[in-house]
Amino acid sequence: MNYCYIHPDREATGTCVGCGKFICGECTTAVMDKNYCPQCIAKGIPYQKTTSTNTLAIISLVFGIISIPTACCYGCGVIFAIVAIITGLIARSQIKQSAGRQGGGGLALAGVIIGAIVAALAVIGGLCYAVSMIIGLLSSSAAGNSLLIGPWIWLI
Numbered sequence: 001m002n003y004c005y006i007h008p009d010r011e012a013t014g015t016c017v018g019c020g021k022f023i024c025g026e027c028t029t030a031v032m033d034k035n036y037c038p039q040c041i042a043k044g045i046p047y048q049k050t051t052s053t054n055t056l057a058i059i060s061l062v063f064g065i066i067s068i069p070t071a072c073c074y075g076c077g078v079i080f081a082i083v084a085i086i087t088g089l090i091a092r093s094q095i096k097q098s099a100g101r102q103g104g105g106g107l108a109l110a111g112v113i114i115g116a117i118v119a120a121l122a123v124i125g126g127l128c129y130a131v132s133m134i135i136g137l138l139s140s141s142a143a144g145n146s147l148l149i150g151p152w153i154w155l156i
């Protein structure tokens with residue numbers, strides 16, 4: 001029977017992937033489906049080995065990039081931009097909580113910034129479109145009036 005190297009009175013439930021020593025359930029820390037002992041965790045070996053990029057951070061950046069060309073497509077880009085902002089913010093809080101196990105904070109930040117810029121531009125663009133529509137309607141109605149008045153002037 002094998003015993004935990006930290007707790008010699010306890011039966012080991014597994015071995016540390018980092019150093020190969022026997023550890024009990026209490027001493028086992030699972031990192032990316034692999035078990036590590038507290039010493040290896042303290043040394044930071046699993047963190048160096050398993051530092052992964054946060055998935056949501058990648059999604060955020062991808063949606064941020066997608067939102068740029070699609071922003072022109074009747075505001076479809078706004079939806080992507082909002083998704084980029086939300087996933088980026090979630091990713092950043094997840095990365096913060098992971099205490100170094102997850103990377104991609106820069107990607108998430110880029111996604112949030114791109115999303116925010118696209119959303120802001122879409123709002124400005126939407127307002128400009130609305131204004132141009134109003135001006136267009138006003139000018140076309142003015143043109144319509146002159147067309148209506150025109151023939152009558154000829155008759156007089």
Ligand SMILES: [Zn+2]
Pocket residue numbers: 016017018019020021036037038039040041
């Ligand atoms: Zn270990």
Ligand SMILES: [Zn+2]
Pocket residue numbers: 004005006007010023024025026027
């Ligand atoms: Zn133990």
